[in-house]
Amino acid sequence: MKRVSDMKRILAPTLLAGIVxxxxxxxxxxxxxxxxxxxxxxxxxxxxxxxxxxxxxxxxxxxxxxxxxxxxxxxxxxxxxxxxxxxxxxxxxxxxxxxxxxxxxxxxxxxxxxxxxxxxxxxxxxxxxxxxxxxxxxxFDGFDMGSKVGEDAGKLFKASGWNIDDVRVIAAYEQQLSVCQDREAGEEAAFQKVVGALPKIIKVGTDNSTMDAQNRTGAVVTANPNVKHWVAWACNDENLIGVTTALANAGMPAENVIGVGLGAYLTCKDWQAGQKTGNKAALYISGxxxxxxxxxxxxxxxxxxxxxxxxxxxxxxxxxxxxxxxxxxxxx
The missing domain is CATH 3.40.50.2300 (Response regulator)
Known part of the structure; x- marks a missing residue:
């Protein structure tokens, strides 16, 4: 019984604190x-x-x-x-x-x-x-992330020597998601700062999955058969891979595509395999x-x-x- 009494004395303050x-x-x-x-x-x-x-x-x-x-x-x-x-x-x-x-x-x-x-x-x-x-x-800071993607895409564009009139940008992202809106705004702003101008941008609304981005980009490419060069940026790597895959499936040569991913966890797969790819760079983010x-x-x-x-x-x-x-x- 003494042990029970001792235990009661020990537990009483704790139980009281829990009740209060x-x-x-x-x-x-x-x-x-x-x-x-x-x-x-x-x-x-x-x-x-x-x-x-x-x-x-x-x-x-x-x-x-x-x-x-x-x-x-x-x-x-x-x-x-x-x-x-x-x-x-x-x-x-x-x-x-x-x-x-x-x-x-x-x-x-x-x-x-x-x-x-x-x-x-x-x-x-x-x-x-x-x-x-x-x-x-x-x-992550969405606008800052997008800015880094847009800046790199701008540098790659300037190095390409392409005529801006022959270029279209595909921006693929879930358009209702604020972080994607922030990233896309940063991409546009930084690209324009580096290049001094913006090509025509085709904004492709997706559910942020690879397959949805690929399907929707396929329709965009079909509707723009005379475009010679494409720049692609996105809210995530899934979107970017979907876009560049659709461009490749449409017969667009990898050297005519500047794709900058956001994540790098998928774009790196082409680089690891040594494949010729439109995925030229990516912003590495670590989940x-x-x-x-x-x-x-x-x-x-x-x-x-x-x-x-x-x-x-x-x-x-x-x-x-x-x-x-x-x-x-x-x-x-």
Whole structure:
């Protein structure tokens, strides 16, 4: 009986704190040694970038110790994303990182996490609450990314000696997605700054997948049979590969195409294989770095009570067929 009494004395303050915390809506206190569970809810989880992102999150969890990451792929289904949020809230996970399929569900996602007192970060695609307040964000600066792509495309164009009147630009991206809008705006602005002018731009709306970009670009090429040279940029590598594949299928020689990717995780495959390709360069972004950062900021918030930083921006750099291996290490 003495052991029971001693245990009661030990547990009483903890139980009381838990009851008071529950009544007041205060998050539970994390104790050293407790395992944390972080949910990573992703759109398009089968794309290589998001596969890398999930692996980066798991690696960070392993390094930090006593952290588990539950990865959920909701494809492009907003209802599935809300269902996943409900499940994770019901399981009382300690933190949530989410790549939303549609930014319009942002207010609902933020409200669900706030009501459950679970720290949340928006990954890759920023979201806002119903009051217009941005969630903590982990990812990239869209305009800056686009600027680097556009600048490199401009340099390659100037080196080509092509007549601007013989050139068309294909810009392939999901046109409703703000990060894609930012990237495309940066691409245009930087290209014009380097070249001093813009060729005619054909904006191709896609769902950010390779096949959709390829199909839609095929129709564009058919409608523009007299174009001699093409410049291509996009919101991601999937789009860029779709565009350059469609151009190649239409008989456009690789030397008549300047494609600059955004991601490099797919464009590097042509370079690794030594293929002649219209993919001349790409902005290397590491999904692994983003997944790593998302887990680290959440764990720091939970364990060390550090405020979630408003923005955590990952590094990017241009790679080419000549330097990609030294920068990327491998092409997954």
């Amino acid at each position: 915390g529950s009544v007041l809506g205060v998050p539970p206190v994390w104790a050293a040694g407790d395992q944390l569970t972080i949910a990573l809810i992703q759109k398009q989880g089968d794309q290589q970038y998001f596969v890398d992102e999930a692996n980066g999150a798991r690696d960070a969890a392993k390094e930090l110790g006593n952290v588990k990451v539950n990865v959920v792929n909701v494809s492009m289904d907003s209802n599935a994303a809300i269902s996943a949020m409900n499940v994770m809230v019901g399981q009382k996970v300690d933190g949530i990182a989410i790549v939303v399929p549609d930014q319009q569900i942002g207010p609902q996602v933020i409200d669900m996490a706030a009501q459950a007192k679970i720290p949340l970060v928006a990954v890759d695609d920023p979201i806002k609450s119903g009051a217009g307040e941005a969630a903590a964000f982990v990812g 692994r770095d983003v997944g790593d950062a998302a887990v680290r900021v959440l764990v720091a918030s939970i364990r060390d009570h550090k405020p979630l930083p408003p923005k955590t921006i990952a590094h990017t750099t241009i790679v080419t067929p000549e330097n990609w291996k030294s920068v990327m290490g491998s092409c997954s």
